[in-house]
Amino acid sequence: MPRLILFNKPYDVLSQFTDAGSPTPRATLSQFVDVPGVYPAGRLDRDSEGLLLLTDDGRLQARIADPKFKLAKTYLVQVEGEAGEAALDGLREGVVLKDGPTRPADVERIAAPDLWPRVPPIRVRASIPDCWLRITIREGRNRQVRRMTAAIGHPTLRLVRWSIGEWTLADLAPGTWRDA
Known part of the structure; x- marks a missing residue:
């Protein structure tokens, strides 16, 4: 039976088990998940947090x-500024990026x-408000x-992947994992 691990990746951790060739050592999955033969199913950027799935099944x-x-x-x-309905409609319709249009979100x-x-905390500017969005995409x-x-004019300040398909972060602290 394939093994599937749900891991809550902390901020500033690479979504890989090694960091070969880096002049300055960076945190990797090996510091949190000591399970042989599993690999990330997808990626989550170093400056993003949240759900990362690991499995030993290639399919x-x-x-x-x-x-x-x-x-x-x-x-x-968490985005900078107060995102209004017009901005959110842009995401709902799909936006055009340098590599082409996105699917609607x-x-x-x-x-x-x-x-x-979050450690370290996000930068906060007293004169610029922020707001939170729940965004679901079906591409990567x-x-x-x-x-x-x-x-849409609202740069991301903090990004936490909450779920992938049916799997969620529910009750999983940063840096911890469990079998699905």
Whole structure:
């Protein structure tokens, strides 16, 4: 039976087990997950937090990571500024990025979620408000959510992947994991 691990990746951790060739050592998955034979199914940028799936099954890994399967990925996103309906409609219709148009996203404004503190904390500017969005996409381009929010004029301050398909972060503290 394939093994599937749900891991809550902390901020500033690479989504890989080694960091060969880096002049300055960086945190990797090996500091948190000591399970031989599992590999990330997809990626989560170093400056993003949240759900990362790891598996020992190549087919499952491909099904999770490959955009052709259109597996929903939901993010809790803190953005700069007060995103209004017109901006959110842009995400709902799909925005044009340098590498082409995105598929439409499901998006809604939400109250600030009850999350763990980020270390280090995000930059806060007293004169510029922020708000939280729940964004669900069904593709997985490099830094896609950050590029999408920037395209509508609301740069991302904090990004937490909450779920991938049916798997969620529920009750999983940063840096911890469990079998699915």
